[in-house]
Amino acid sequence: MMLRVTDQTMTMSAQRSLAASQARLAAAQAAASSGQRIGRPSDDPVGAGESLRxxxxxxxxxxxxRNIDDGTAWLTTLDSALGSxxxxxxxxxxxxxxxxxxxLNQNGRxxxxxxxxxxxxxxxxxxxxRYLGRNIFAxxxxAPAAFTDGAPPTYSGTPGDTVQRRISPEQTVRVDGDGAAVxxxxxxxxxxxxDAISADLRNGVDPTGRLQALDAAMNRVVAGRVDAGARLxxxxxAGTENMTERNALEQRRSGIEDLDLGKAVLDLQVQQTNYQAALAITAKVLQPSLTDFLR
Incomplete structure (x- = not known):
């Protein structure tokens, strides 16, 4: 059985082919302009899901x-305060x-x-x-101050209360100092x-008997600084490891999303050539007559 192909059928088929060629050209132009391989999720559903992840x-x-940078600033301030x-x-x-x-006479004391x-x-x-308006030892x-002035000063912090910064999915780091312990x-x-040493001097008493207690207090401050230095x-x-991780993730994202520029330019040229050829062939194959125009 023979099938008759009418001019209208040929016209519609040519239009569909021309539209498809034009759509491929438009997609190639959009990809080359944006530099992105995935313009919409439907372009690559698996790649789009991986890209989001x-x-x-x-x-x-x-x-x-950002947490590491903030924690570093806290601990740097803490180290400086303990050094002073x-x-x-x-x-x-x-x-x-x-x-x-x-x-030594009394005036000297x-x-x-x-x-x-x-x-x-x-x-x-x-x-x-304080760091950014917050007490680093409380x-x-x-409270306005970690230690309110008095004889002796009163500690305003809560024992065991800490300031933490999350630096990875599994790790947090304390960035403040324990004022009560230090x-x-x-x-x-x-x-x-x-206060006791000052009072001894004013009362003419030898203050060297308090050197042992003073040394113990100094050792607590030094221990606090060592701990802060270790955390710093x-x-x-962690900052170095984080940078390495972010670089690796960025390379992975680029491999999923970014377009190969050389390949994109070549594809664009191919689609332009195909589209120009489709236009020329369609114009030669479909020669509208006066009857087609009037119809």
Whole structure:
């Protein structure tokens, strides 16, 4: 049986072929312009799903890096404050040793006591160091100061309360200092020891008997600084690992989403050639007559 192919059938078939060629050209142009292999999920459903998953991992890694940067700033501030506190206590120890000199008159002892009182004030300032408006020695407390001035100062933080930063899906790092553990509380605090040394000097009493307690307090401050330094080193290592991870994820995302530029240009040229050929062939095959126009 023979099938008759009419002019209308040929016209419709040519139009469909021409439209398909034009659509392929438009897709090639869009891909070359955007540089993206996946313009919509339907272009590659599996690739689109993998791309979303990788992008979520990149976003999480970027947040972890921001946490690392913030934690590094906290611990750097903490290390600086503890370094200052250690220096103040060493000066107090030297003054206390001088105060034990039996040949020193009372005026000399009073002068040493005044210097110790000034160092105590500086030490209290270090203990009340803040970062971005928050006390670095009072955990999450929103009190105006970690230690309120008094005789001795009162600690305003909550024991065991910490400030943590998540630096990976499995790891968090403490970024604040335990003020109660570092400086002590009540009469046994480092401030209480300094008050006692100052009082001994003003009363003409040899203050060297308190050197053992002062050394123990200084050791607590030094131990706090060592701990902060160890945490800071850990954050720096985590920052390096995070950068490596983000670079790997970005390469993976690029492999899924980004288009090979050379291949894209070649494909665009091929589609342009195909479209121009389709136009020329269609124009030659379908020669509309006056009857077709009138119809």
């Amino acid at each position: 990788v992008r979520a991992q990149i976003a999480a890694a970027s947040q972890h890096q 506190a250690t220096g103040f206590l060493r000066q107090v120890r030297d003054l206390a040793v001088q105060g034990g000199n039996g040949s 009073d002068a040493l006591a005044t210097q110790i009182d000034s160092l105590r004030k500086d030490l209290l300032g270090a203990a009340n160091t 955990g999450s407390s929103d 400086f002590g509380t009540g009469a046994d605090s480092v401030f209480g020891i300094l 080193s850990g954050l720096q290592r």
